[in-house]
Amino acid sequence: MRIVITGGCGFLGRRLAIRLLQEGSALGAIDDLVLFDHAAPALPLPEDRRLAVVTGDIADRAAVARVIAPGTDAVYHLAAVVSAEAETDTDLGYRVNIDGTRAVLDACRALGSRPRVVFTSSLAVYGGDLPPAAGDLTPLTPQNSYGVTKAIGELLVTDYSRKGFIDGRALRLPTVVVRPGRPNRAATTFASSIIREPLCGQDAVCPVSPDMVMAVASPRAVVNGLMHALGIPGEAFGWSRALQLPGFSVSVGEMAEAVRRAGGAAAFARIKWQPDPLVAAIVGGVPRVLKAPRAEALGFTCDSGIDEVVQNFIEDDLPLQRQLAG
Amino acid sequence: MRIVITGGCGFLGRRLAIRLLQEGSALGAIDDLVLFDHAAPALPLPEDRRLAVVTGDIADRAAVARVIAPGTDAVYHLAAVVSAEAETDTDLGYRVNIDGTRAVLDACRALGSRPRVVFTSSLAVYGGDLPPAAGDLTPLTPQNSYGVTKAIGELLVTDYSRKGFIDGRALRLPTVVVRPGRPNRAATTFASSIIREPLCGQDAVCPVSPDMVMAVASPRAVVNGLMHALGIPGEAFGWSRALQLPGFSVSVGEMAEAVRRAGGAAAFARIKWQPDPLVAAIVGGVPRVLKAPRAEALGFTCDSGIDEVVQNFIEDDLPLQRQLAG
Numbered sequence: 001m002r003i004v005i006t007g008g009c010g011f012l013g014r015r016l017a018i019r020l021l022q023e024g025s026a027l028g029a030i031d032d033l034v035l036f037d038h039a040a041p042a043l044p045l046p047e048d049r050r051l052a053v054v055t056g057d058i059a060d061r062a063a064v065a066r067v068i069a070p071g072t073d074a075v076y077h078l079a080a081v082v083s084a085e086a087e088t089d090t091d092l093g094y095r096v097n098i099d100g101t102r103a104v105l106d107a108c109r110a111l112g113s114r115p116r117v118v119f120t121s122s123l124a125v126y127g128g129d130l131p132p133a134a135g136d137l138t139p140l141t142p143q144n145s146y147g148v149t150k151a152i153g154e155l156l157v158t159d160y161s162r163k164g165f166i167d168g169r170a171l172r173l174p175t176v177v178v179r180p181g182r183p184n185r186a187a188t189t190f191a192s193s194i195i196r197e198p199l200c201g202q203d204a205v206c207p208v209s210p211d212m213v214m215a216v217a218s219p220r221a222v223v224n225g226l227m228h229a230l231g232i233p234g235e236a237f238g239w240s241r242a243l244q245l246p247g248f249s250v251s252v253g254e255m256a257e258a259v260r261r262a263g264g265a266a267a268f269a270r271i272k273w274q275p276d277p278l279v280a281a282i283v284g285g286v287p288r289v290l291k292a293p294r295a296e297a298l299g300f301t302c303d304s305g306i307d308e309v310v311q312n313f314i315e316d317d318l319p320l321q322r323q324l325a326g
Numbered sequence: 327m328r329i330v331i332t333g334g335c336g337f338l339g340r341r342l343a344i345r346l347l348q349e350g351s352a353l354g355a356i357d358d359l360v361l362f363d364h365a366a367p368a369l370p371l372p373e374d375r376r377l378a379v380v381t382g383d384i385a386d387r388a389a390v391a392r393v394i395a396p397g398t399d400a401v402y403h404l405a406a407v408v409s410a411e412a413e414t415d416t417d418l419g420y421r422v423n424i425d426g427t428r429a430v431l432d433a434c435r436a437l438g439s440r441p442r443v444v445f446t447s448s449l450a451v452y453g454g455d456l457p458p459a460a461g462d463l464t465p466l467t468p469q470n471s472y473g474v475t476k477a478i479g480e481l482l483v484t485d486y487s488r489k490g491f492i493d494g495r496a497l498r499l500p501t502v503v504v505r506p507g508r509p510n511r512a513a514t515t516f517a518s519s520i521i522r523e524p525l526c527g528q529d530a531v532c533p534v535s536p537d538m539v540m541a542v543a544s545p546r547a548v549v550n551g552l553m554h555a556l557g558i559p560g561e562a563f564g565w566s567r568a569l570q571l572p573g574f575s576v577s578v579g580e581m582a583e584a585v586r587r588a589g590g591a592a593a594f595a596r597i598k599w600q601p602d603p604l605v606a607a608i609v610g611g612v613p614r615v616l617k618a619p620r621a622e623a624l625g626f627t628c629d630s631g632i633d634e635v636v637q638n639f640i641e642d643d644l645p646l647q648r649q650l651a652g
């Protein structure tokens with residue numbers, strides 16, 4: 001089994017790679033695992049002869065076709081320009097998120113073997129007048145370019161799957177909390193920062209008010225979902241290959257209280273509340289509550305709550321995070 | 327006022343051009359009207375010094391930028407590969423309908439003047455599990471590549487409008503009946519053929535059963551909609567620039583009866599019923615009933631029924647059509 005992960009040096013890609021090497025995939029044992037990314041990995045990867053890293057541009061069709069080479073059984077397409085960056089640099093966002101996705105899908109199609117493709121979409125596909133809870137049946141009127149490019153990716157994955165070019169599935173991820181590493185250019189990056197930094201003894205800025213509710217899932221839950229998604233028969237998806245994954249709803253104030261419970265008053269005091277209207281508009285424009293009955297019926301699960309998420313972070317990431325911070 | 331119509335030599339583009347030259351646009355009198363198309367016009371155009379025809383490839387960014395030149399006030403983007411052709415030739419459909427649309431939008435953006443753009447979308451954006459009546463709030467799960475590329479176009483028009491690059495609007499047209507000229511490669515082309523050909527003394531094949539219901543509008547109603555759309559303030563559209571235009575529902579059997587009323591038993595007998603499952607699947611997969619309260623509130627209207635549509639065809643198109651047939 002040969003699997004390619006685009007954006008494979010990002011934190012989700014890296015964690016997924018480690019899981020695949022340890023456990024194998026839902027489709028079989030791993031012989032070759034290729035991480036494709038625009039930059040070399042910032043975090044350590046396991047020493048494993050099955051693992052290779054290739055750097056290149058996701059919109060470079062020739063480079064993508066070389067990586068998604070004959071013999072590739074499955075592709076995780078995680079590479080993307082994230083929300084705040086896609087909003088300020090439209091051309092870059094379109095190039096990576098649309099042209100890059102088309103390059104990946106066409107390389108998969110060229111294999112002629114209908115490979116499984118797992119594409120990561122986002123809550124940013126929702127926007128505008130939202131129902132109290134959003135999910136698979138919510139009309140998509142995204143209000144930022146990131147969400148637009150992800151909605152387009154979902155349409156492409158569904159069309160290529162319907163035509164038998166690939167066997168794709170597009171997972172709408174909740175906001176992932178706690179991301180390890182450094183803040184990225186996602187508008188939601190603060191939701192990780194306000195947990196991660198205080199537990200490492202650093203200050204973090206929170207640009208939204210404590211009563212802002214977000215629909216989140218831990219890296220563990222999301223990587224579980226990515227692992228699980230590969231094994232589901234394509235026919236199970238029905239009319240659309242897009243699938244809302246489950247997440248749980250928590251206010252930013254409750255996140256801060258979980259930091260206090262895990263790290264004490266000193267940690268809590270390191271959260272600095274400095275409202276930023278641009279961030280608040282993007283974050284406030286995505287659903288606060290998710291309904292994911294279709295994903296739940298397909299066996300996807302989510303975390304029990306914010307305290308479990310914080311404990312997972314402490315177990316999985318805090319030692320390495322402290323090293324980075326030190 | 328300088329206006330560009332892509333796909334301007336198609337039947338809607340031509341008819342729109344004639345109306346614009348006769349009446350002016352909602353934004354002001356016409357000084358220059360450019361029809362951009364991949365082929366020279368098949369039907370006669372008015373002798374008018376304000377009118378120019380440019381042939382070229384809609385996905386050729388340089389060619390499109392030359393046509394959408396500085397001084398362009400508005401663009402009607404009608405150029406597209408139609409449904410059956412986009413379904414059988416995926417690459418061509420994506421190239422024209424996605425790359426071409428992006429070329430048009432980027433050329434408009436490069437003007438720096440936020441030009442009005444009217445983009446024609448389609449009922450093909452709907453698909454899968456449809457509600458009894460479809461409209462602006464129906465989730466889009468298109469089941470053919472044409473619908474996928476039109477849904478993508480809607481997303482792009484909305485994103486570019488939100489960002490202030492253009493002032494766009496995307497109109498979901500009902501099936502246009504009666505199209506003059508020859509059958510095209512749209513799956514719905516038969517709905518025009520079974521009226522047009524019998525009234526010209528020719529046989530026409532109907533590939534679906536008489537009880538198939540379709541949501542249709544006449545060329546007059548659609549061109550009225552295209553004219554009207556240009557004058558609506560962008561702010562009136564809200565979260566999405568996509569808008570379902572009104573259409574009326576009629577069975578194919580009722581269309582045939584209207585042919586009998588207008589052309590007699592001989593005309594009726596020229597409709598040959600030969601089921602084609604591929605066509606029936608595409609046509610049966612789009613909504614049979616439309617709800618368009620948003621468009622109606624914005625002043626869009628539709629025809630009174632199939633007899634009016636047939637009479638309009640007889641008045642507007644039959645003489646030229648008989649010439650072509652002869």
